[in-house]
Amino acid sequence: MAAVTYKLIKQCPRTGARLGKLITPHGEIDTPVFMPVGTQASVKGISPEELEALGAKIILSNTYHLFLRPGHELVAEAGGLHKFMNWNGSILTDSGGFQVFSLSDLRKITEEGVAFRSHLDGAKLFLSPEKAMEIENALGADIMMAFDECTPYPSTYDYTKRSLERTTRWAERCLKAHKNTEKQSLFGIVQGGTFADLRKKSAREIVSLDFPGYAIGGLSVGEATQTMYDMLEETVPELPENKARYLMGVGRPDNLVEGVMRGIDMFDCVLPTRIGRNGTALTSRGRVIVRDAKYAHDFSPIDPECNCPACRNHSKAYIRHLLKAGEMYGLRLMTIHNLYYLVHLMGDIRKAIAEDRFPEFREEFYEKLAGNRC
Amino acid sequence: MAAVTYKLIKQCPRTGARLGKLITPHGEIDTPVFMPVGTQASVKGISPEELEALGAKIILSNTYHLFLRPGHELVAEAGGLHKFMNWNGSILTDSGGFQVFSLSDLRKITEEGVAFRSHLDGAKLFLSPEKAMEIENALGADIMMAFDECTPYPSTYDYTKRSLERTTRWAERCLKAHKNTEKQSLFGIVQGGTFADLRKKSAREIVSLDFPGYAIGGLSVGEATQTMYDMLEETVPELPENKARYLMGVGRPDNLVEGVMRGIDMFDCVLPTRIGRNGTALTSRGRVIVRDAKYAHDFSPIDPECNCPACRNHSKAYIRHLLKAGEMYGLRLMTIHNLYYLVHLMGDIRKAIAEDRFPEFREEFYEKLAGNRC
Numbered sequence: 239m240a241a242v243t244y245k246l247i248k249q250c251p252r253t254g255a256r257l258g259k260l261i262t263p264h265g266e267i268d269t270p271v272f273m274p275v276g277t278q279a280s281v282k283g284i285s286p287e288e289l290e291a292l293g294a295k296i297i298l299s300n301t302y303h304l305f306l307r308p309g310h311e312l313v314a315e316a317g318g319l320h321k322f323m324n325w326n327g328s329i330l331t332d333s334g335g336f337q338v339f340s341l342s343d344l345r346k347i348t349e350e351g352v353a354f355r356s357h358l359d360g361a362k363l364f365l366s367p368e369k370a371m372e373i374e375n376a377l378g379a380d381i382m383m384a385f386d387e388c389t390p391y392p393s394t395y396d397y398t399k400r401s402l403e404r405t406t407r408w409a410e411r412c413l414k415a416h417k418n419t420e421k422q423s424l425f426g427i428v429q430g431g432t433f434a435d436l437r438k439k440s441a442r443e444i445v446s447l448d449f450p451g452y453a454i455g456g457l458s459v460g461e462a463t464q465t466m467y468d469m470l471e472e473t474v475p476e477l478p479e480n481k482a483r484y485l486m487g488v489g490r491p492d493n494l495v496e497g498v499m500r501g502i503d504m505f506d507c508v509l510p511t512r513i514g515r516n517g518t519a520l521t522s523r524g525r526v527i528v529r530d531a532k533y534a535h536d537f538s539p540i541d542p543e544c545n546c547p548a549c550r551n552h553s554k555a556y557i558r559h560l561l562k563a564g565e566m567y568g569l570r571l572m573t574i575h576n577l578y579y580l581v582h583l584m585g586d587i588r589k590a591i592a593e594d595r596f597p598e599f600r601e602e603f604y605e606k607l608a609g610n611r612c
Numbered sequence: 613m614a615a616v617t618y619k620l621i622k623q624c625p626r627t628g629a630r631l632g633k634l635i636t637p638h639g640e641i642d643t644p645v646f647m648p649v650g651t652q653a654s655v656k657g658i659s660p661e662e663l664e665a666l667g668a669k670i671i672l673s674n675t676y677h678l679f680l681r682p683g684h685e686l687v688a689e690a691g692g693l694h695k696f697m698n699w700n701g702s703i704l705t706d707s708g709g710f711q712v713f714s715l716s717d718l719r720k721i722t723e724e725g726v727a728f729r730s731h732l733d734g735a736k737l738f739l740s741p742e743k744a745m746e747i748e749n750a751l752g753a754d755i756m757m758a759f760d761e762c763t764p765y766p767s768t769y770d771y772t773k774r775s776l777e778r779t780t781r782w783a784e785r786c787l788k789a790h791k792n793t794e795k796q797s798l799f800g801i802v803q804g805g806t807f808a809d810l811r812k813k814s815a816r817e818i819v820s821l822d823f824p825g826y827a828i829g830g831l832s833v834g835e836a837t838q839t840m841y842d843m844l845e846e847t848v849p850e851l852p853e854n855k856a857r858y859l860m861g862v863g864r865p866d867n868l869v870e871g872v873m874r875g876i877d878m879f880d881c882v883l884p885t886r887i888g889r890n891g892t893a894l895t896s897r898g899r900v901i902v903r904d905a906k907y908a909h910d911f912s913p914i915d916p917e918c919n920c921p922a923c924r925n926h927s928k929a930y931i932r933h934l935l936k937a938g939e940m941y942g943l944r945l946m947t948i949h950n951l952y953y954l955v956h957l958m959g960d961i962r963k964a965i966a967e968d969r970f971p972e973f974r975e976e977f978y979e980k981l982a983g984n985r986c
Contacts, residue, residue: 278933278934278937278939279930279933279934280934280937280939280940280941280942281941282939282940282941283657283940283941283944284941285921285925285941285944286925287925303937307933307936307937308908308929308933308936308937312908312909312929312933315909315911316911316927316929316930317911322927322929322930322933323930324925324926324930534682534686535686535689537689537690537691547659551659551660551661551698552698553690553696555682555686555690555696556653556690556696556697556698559652559653559681559682559686559696560652560653560654562681562682563652563654563677563681563682565652565654565656566654566656566657566940566943566944567654567655567656567657567658567659568654569940570657570659570940570944
């Protein structure tokens with residue numbers, strides 16, 4: 239039995255949305271779920287207690303960054319990532335592939351793996367399926383991701399095909415190299431760019447390898463939003479019902495709603511934390527640019543309906559002041575608010591599915607936005 | 613009756629140390645006390661709940677910074693500084709004098725006040741006793757400080773004398789300009805540089821004006837530590853027993869112990885928060901440079917005897933990683949630890965005075981340090 243299993247609880251009768259449970263060595267997670275990102279073993283500015291208090295059950299951490307600093311051996315010496323950062327919930331680690339491929343000038347891809355230079359000190363490094371598994375095993379996350387190539391957008395049909403085929407071969411190598419199957423589960427990643435038949439081909443190949451969960455990678459990388467939705471519609475039907483489905487790198491509120499509608503169970507994205515630090519809050523009525531001068535004298539909370547610590551305790555005028563003055567506490571409050579919003583949006587989505595009103599929930603979601611950016 | 617009063621509870625029979633209570637509109641504060649600094653209406657990275665949880669009862673905020681940004685009118689519109697930042701404990705505001713005088717190239721002193729340029733945008737501004745009181749009244753802190761000249765070190769005898777005499781004249785103008793005596797108390801500031809007779813002269817002049825509390829300013833500005841102690845010994849006997857005594861800008865642990873021994877009740881300093889952010893922790897065994905490579909694999913807390921959130925939840929290796937990786941949470945943990953240490957050091961000092969063993973406490977304090985830097 240895999241370390242991590244998925245249990246389907248309920249299927250929305252009118253859409254692809256589904257309610258489920260992800261069972262991991264560090265607890266059960268109701269799905270669909272949004273995973274906050276703690277790139278360097280820390281969700282920027284936020285304590286593990288705060289993450290727990292805002293309802294997060296699983297976070298993502300980045301293999302590439304931890305490999306470079308402090309190094310996976312050090313994390314292993316600490317007893318793994320959970321102990322190192324004192325987070326008792328579940329953790330998912332990516333494979334480092336996405337970051338390495340983003341270093342476009344600094345890396346070289348071969349069948350063996352990817353040679354690259356550290357963005358920190360220029361050191362020559364190499365990641366391969368085997369090395370990624372070694373690192374992810376050392377980190378000890380509940381869910382590990384396979385080492386894939388996140389095909390860039392745009393790419394030609396031919397390149398995308400060759401790339402996804404290599405991703406399949408790498409997935410096989412990952413399965414062989416993964417050494418801690420009792421405590422960690424390895425998820426496969428479907429690629430295939432923006433080509434429907436290649437998405438299906440990749441999904442079939444990856445599913446044939448029988449992973450305990452599947453991710454859809456290479457989306458939200460520059461393609462039109464509708465193209466992303468189209469690709470989900472091509473891919474999800476190829477994935478088995480009894481395994482979790484994870485749409486990588488997606489976190490815009492409408493993308494979450496649409497992803498859920500198309501059968502996705504898990505999401506992650508730096509968007510809420512990154513735009514929060516830039517002064518933009520996510521709310522049910524759309525984005526609130528807290529840095530805007532119009533909020534200088536606004537002593538009401540970011541979102542009067544929100545129950546997060548930022549909205550319970552502080553006004554837009556105060557948070558704006560903190561942001562303008564470069565005060566850390568302002569970044570912290572914005573981050574908390576945005577994570578709280580997304581984590582609770584997923585809770586509302588789950589409730590709607592449970593009560594057989596997900597399509598109505600989706601309509602209300604868009605009505606509340608009323609033309610605002612989400 | 614003044615808004616803020618001091619009640620002497622116990623005098624150490626063998627030293628000048630004393631136990632007291634500062635009674636303010638926002639609660640009672642056991643003294644001797646250390647006040648964390650929240651320069652821009654925020655103690656860097658820390659929430660008001662965390663400040664309360666670590667035992668802080670009173671914080672200091674900076675008039676100069678709030679005058680420039682967001683502006684005292686805005687804070688008044690929010691209902692004052694307590695409401696603006698959501699801090700229900702007591703607040704002390706300085707007068708802006710210290711910051712303005714630090715802008716050595718940008719300011720010009722006359723009898724009327726100080727013309728200076730904003731360090732933010734170069735705007736021409738003017739602070740005077742009347743303007744400082746207007747701003748401090750708008751901020752609404754429990755304790756306001758008079759607008760003084762913090763005489764630079766070193767200064768000649770003649771300059772120091774003229775400067776302290778002006779500070780006395782400014783103190784009189786502050787008393788006249790202070791408009792909210794029911795809810796805010798104005799403390800006078802003794803200057804006099806490093807000249808014993810000038811310290812006495814300043815203390816006598818300021819005390820003759822009958823403030824509800826007295827600060828000793830212009831120390832810890834570059835003079836030798838022993839000189840600071842000598843000046844305290846010259847000054848404190850001139851101050852009335854039934855009023856609080858505040859040593860401005862002092863926060864090194866040994867300076868706190870020595871200040872208490874010489875009869876000081878209140879202290880503030882950016883030292884714990886600033887050196888914390890730079891990676892240095894204060895502990896009962898001396899400073900711990902958490903950034904040091906020797907702690908890379910040290911999975912024990914900063915101070916095993918400390919019960920702060922950083923020491924309860926995280927290791928030196930993890931905090932070091934956060935600091936090296938530029939993670940905000942690392943700065944937050946270091947700040948929390950250092951404030952917790954100083955606030956609890958003062959608690960230990962109070963306990964020792966209450967139990968008639970302050971001199972023994974002081975000896976143990978130095979023994980524990982055993983030659984380490986404090």
